């Protein structure tokens with residue numbers, strides 16, 4: 001079988017990029033659009049020519065539906081994943097999969113029991129630039145990696161309503177970067193240290209951080225840093241540098257146009273991509289293409305339970321380091 005009908009649940013920012021991606025993939029057909037906001041579901045259904053509802057169980061009771069894409073707020077993922085798997089549907093879920101390691105393991109155990117794939121959307125692994133950088137590091141292009149630096153600065157500032165349900169900067173944002181480090185280095189760190197601060201009063205008021213630096217040490221001697229900020233005023237700043245004993249690889253920011261203006265004032269370039277829907281547009285298509293392949297051959301899911309558990313545990317360790325103001329030793333697999 002190479003054609004799959006899916007329901008998309010959650011039609012906010014992430015739901016919108018998934019709608020765009022599905023339209024580009026001939027293997028996937030939008031079976032239902034579901035959102036707690038009935039008006040949004042109805043409007044999206046009309047635009048995409050499929051049924052729309054605020055009732056997830058309506059889609060799950062359709063025997064012709066193969067799977068679901070979950071793009072609801074983080075706190076809803078766990079129960080909706082269980083609900084979909086229990087109905088015998090394959091699941092693609094936005095990150096983070098669950099709120100605890102126990103929840104993540106429970107979801108994978110159920111997926112195994114009902115023999116349906118479960119894939120988490122670590123979209124950055126599917127970005128052509130980042131995946132090329134990772135492949136070259138693995139192929140030895142820079143020799144022995146000594147330092148990897150990831151810069152990950154958001155734009156625009158998410159709404160306060162989103163931030164309140166985001167589960168905090170570690171599990172909402174830094175989880176992507178910790179997963180990317182694993183993807184590039186194929187190694188897990190032995191120690192993590194995190195510091196953080198606030199510049200946005202609204203974020204401080206909800207006891208979250210908007211400016212974080214994470215450093216990691218590896219057994220091989222490799223060091224890594226992740227610097228994350230909730231708001232870069234000049235656009236969505238997403239860069240990676242990998243430095244080794246034979247060279248350096250850099251993944252630079254992207255602009256919609258590559259024109260360069262040189263004049264008496266200096267040299268000017270167009271602004272970088274404004275936000276994630278445009279910066280990662282290819283990645284969002286490719287992750288769903290990979291999900292379609294996984295629906296055909298479930299054993300080939302590119303994001304494994306171990307990937308998801310490890311990135312979750314590394315997030316917890318980084319958060320613990322911030323709270324306790326000290327480096328945390330990491331022994332994987334942690335309990």
Ligand SMILES: NC(=O)c1ccc[n+]([C@@H]2O[C@H](COP(=O)([O-])OP(=O)(O)OC[C@H]3O[C@@H](n4cnc5c(N)ncnc54)[C@H](O)[C@@H]3O)[C@@H](O)[C@H]2O)c1
Nearest residue numbers: 010011012013014015035036037071072073074076094095
């Ligand atoms: N991978 C990425 O690049 C990326 C980018 C943005 C968001 N995300 C993730 O996607 C998820 C959604 O984030 P967002 O920015 O789209 O949020 P959002 O607030 O823009 O949209 C969430 C939507 O879900 C609906 N909703 C809420 N509860 C629901 C429920 N129980 N059932 C059905 N619909 C429900 C809301 O009405 C809203 O339309 C989050 O988990 C976030 O971490 C991932």
